[in-house]
Amino acid sequence: MGSPTSQQQQQAPKGLPARGVSLSSLVTSKAHGEDSPYYDGWKEYDANPYHPINNPSGIIQMGLAENQLSFDLLENWLLAHPKASICAEQGVSSFKEIALYQDYHGLPECRKAIAMFMEEVGGRKAKFERDRIVLTAGATAAHEVLTFCLADPGEAFLVPTPYYPGFDRDLKWRTGVELIPVHCSSDNGFQITVPALEAAYEKASARNIQVKGLLVTNPSNPLGTTMEATTLRKLLAFASEKNIHLVCDEIYSGSVFSSPKFTSIAEILATENISHRERVHIVYSLSKDLGLPGFRVGVIYSYNDTVVTAARRMSSFSLVSSQTQHLIASMLSDTEFVRKYLAKNSKRLRKRHQMFVSELRVAGINCLKSNAGLFCWVDLRHLLQSRNEEGEIRLWKIILKEIGLNVSPGSSCHCSEPGWFRFCFANMTDETVQESLNRIKFFMYCRRSNQRYNEEGTYLKIQLHADDVNQKFRWIKHTRSLMLIVRSLRVIVR
Numbered sequence: 001m002g003s004p005t006s007q008q009q010q011q012a013p014k015g016l017p018a019r020g021v022s023l024s025s026l027v028t029s030k031a032h033g034e035d036s037p038y039y040d041g042w043k044e045y046d047a048n049p050y051h052p053i054n055n056p057s058g059i060i061q062m063g064l065a066e067n068q069l070s071f072d073l074l075e076n077w078l079l080a081h082p083k084a085s086i087c088a089e090q091g092v093s094s095f096k097e098i099a100l101y102q103d104y105h106g107l108p109e110c111r112k113a114i115a116m117f118m119e120e121v122g123g124r125k126a127k128f129e130r131d132r133i134v135l136t137a138g139a140t141a142a143h144e145v146l147t148f149c150l151a152d153p154g155e156a157f158l159v160p161t162p163y164y165p166g167f168d169r170d171l172k173w174r175t176g177v178e179l180i181p182v183h184c185s186s187d188n189g190f191q192i193t194v195p196a197l198e199a200a201y202e203k204a205s206a207r208n209i210q211v212k213g214l215l216v217t218n219p220s221n222p223l224g225t226t227m228e229a230t231t232l233r234k235l236l237a238f239a240s241e242k243n244i245h246l247v248c249d250e251i252y253s254g255s256v257f258s259s260p261k262f263t264s265i266a267e268i269l270a271t272e273n274i275s276h277r278e279r280v281h282i283v284y285s286l287s288k289d290l291g292l293p294g295f296r297v298g299v300i301y302s303y304n305d306t307v308v309t310a311a312r313r314m315s316s317f318s319l320v321s322s323q324t325q326h327l328i329a330s331m332l333s334d335t336e337f338v339r340k341y342l343a344k345n346s347k348r349l350r351k352r353h354q355m356f357v358s359e360l361r362v363a364g365i366n367c368l369k370s371n372a373g374l375f376c377w378v379d380l381r382h383l384l385q386s387r388n389e390e391g392e393i394r395l396w397k398i399i400l401k402e403i404g405l406n407v408s409p410g411s412s413c414h415c416s417e418p419g420w421f422r423f424c425f426a427n428m429t430d431e432t433v434q435e436s437l438n439r440i441k442f443f444m445y446c447r448r449s450n451q452r453y454n455e456e457g458t459y460l461k462i463q464l465h466a467d468d469v470n471q472k473f474r475w476i477k478h479t480r481s482l483m484l485i486v487r488s489l490r491v492i493v494r
Contacts, residue, residue, distance in 0.1 A: 033168030038412035045406045063406040065374045066427035067291035070345040084330035104316040106135040110325035113332035121254040126266035134300040134311045139285035140170045141318035142298035147175045151212040158214045160192045162413035164221045180204045183416045213245035219252040222422035224370030229263045254289030256372040257350035278304040356425045359437045363444045374426035381419030392418040
């Protein structure tokens, strides 16, 4: 058969558009939730990542909630337990068994070890049953699978603000479920109140949207705060009154570094006579507390038998590799290691948090008081030129493109008060976090240099223009780059 003529190539088959091939509405819609400063900042960072030698004026990643402070503890355990890896000589005898097909329920020893770890994180106040644990490829998949189980397209979850920006993608895109913000206020430290829950519920009802559940993060991302037991009881009462589900994201429960302690919803259910506990579900992960996001180990723990069965079936689309499960089972079954790790990790987080917050305070910047997580909720309202979202985004662009820090603006977290930002502090070395603080101090110095005293000695705050700050900060960054080059030359000469 001869090759088609150019005229034949240009003619589209009947029933198809003249140009291109149609795609699904899911792919072509904007429901993916990635049209946000949260993701835009990542793109800017990817294009210009900071490196102390190769790119000292690059962007420092402070939008990534990742724990790199305790990797040495994990590495030391691996060196002492080579049999845990089927790729090591000591563990190769298990290679065939682990490499073959496994039940999508997950390795029983892995689910048992994770249940023990969750008990340890919660202070051994509640028991977790191995058979209620559903493993997924990370907390992202856990949230989506659980959403598929609890709600239909067009129905909604109430989510207190500010909340993790990724929820807009993880929960909404493929499920078709809506998220209704429950607006919380800085007046009480952004704590959840029953009136705020009622207001959001009524707003959804006015739009004829059926609310199927309430989703909370405890400890909070981005606030870095833990919920008191009294608050959890109020959430349970509200869910019971409205006959909706309560989903508790507890992926930072092992990253609490000061009082008050963490209280799991499981502890409330274990110690009190709570009816209709089948409406309660927990999402957990090893990405934050163990600092293993690349392992993709997520957990759904549900008190609802039907949800456990359905979620386990759905998890076949997002399984955790058997090799990973085998290693995790060995590590988390070592109770002595787990307890030492949690204690040391908490101590290191506390030290980094205290240093970061105190240095910001010296620079004239305050944070919401927090006791958990890998980030601070930073108050920059006094730096806004206009107290609205536009003013916040304008400041965010200066922080990103001129200061060179990728942070998350409050608007990406649906915060109703402009001027709050999430700064992550645990995903970098001591030297890099100090560099970020130096940049912030330089920026604040530039701002203060635009302030004057009048003849009577009264302190005047002159309006700071973004262009003035940019010009001064560019000069400072240029000077610091020259200093780094000189320092590098001195090292080479030596």
